[in-house]
Amino acid sequence: SSLGHHDIIEYLLNHDADPTITSIKNLTPYDLAKDKETRNVFRRYMAEHMDKWNWSNAHVPIEKSESTSSASKKNGSSISGKSLDSSSSLIGLPAEMRTRIERERRARAAEVRLNAMQNRGTPKPLTLPSIGNVICNVCEKSLVGLVPFEICELKFCSTVCVKNYRDREST
Known part of the structure; x- marks a missing residue:
């Protein structure tokens, strides 16, 4: 996925390739995806096969419905693909799923902060x-x-x- 070959990724997913396998640095294929189209392959596959894999372990975020994403574009409430109000995309989900998603968001933010600290200079x-x-x-x-x-x-x-x-x- 780091090379951006979304056709190959889609083929592998359709033939039961596990998207939850991590690299040495604990990165999943979704994390290594080069561009948005490559990430969208994972999102679309997840939407069609929600029960096939543990998608939170694959680090694939839950895809917003088309009506939600078009409404957020009309309102101008998205900045670089991310919603300003993170709770709006969680409406209608069970409480357990909402807590999992929020935990995942916090964990990703912590990872970004740790990586930024390590890349600043002397570790x-x-x-x-x-x-x-x-x-x-x-x-x-x-x-x-x-x-x-x-x-x-x-x-x-x-x-x-x-x-x-x-x-x-x-x-």
């Missing part, structure tokens, strides 16, 4: 402020219950992550 040990847990600087896995590998105040969960960090820093 620093990451801690989750509410719990105080330290996480691995490469794979962001929790280090609770582990004795971390430390290099220059950076913490890693395994020697594989240390190697990946050193490889990334040497380039």
Whole structure:
């Protein structure tokens, strides 16, 4: 999906390719999608096959109905494809689904913030402020219950992550 071949993606999905499989960096094919058309292939397939996969694990957001999206365009309430009022797209959904979607939105926002922090410059040990847990600087896995590998105040969960960090820093 990172190459933007939406015809191939559609073919693979129709032949039971699992969209919930993640990469080493915990990114799903939807996360790696190059452009909007590629992401739309996943959304359309999800709309047709809602029960086939756990779409929240695939990171595919719930598609708005055409009437909702056209109404938001008329009102001018969308900025770069995102609704200003996030709760408006949740109307009519069961409470459990709404809480899942809101949790997913918050998790994605946290991921964006963490990635922005890491890309600013010298990486620093990451801690989750509410719990105080330290996480691995490469794979962001929790280090609770582990004795971390430390290099220059950076913490890693395994020697594989240390190697990946050193490889990334040497380039």
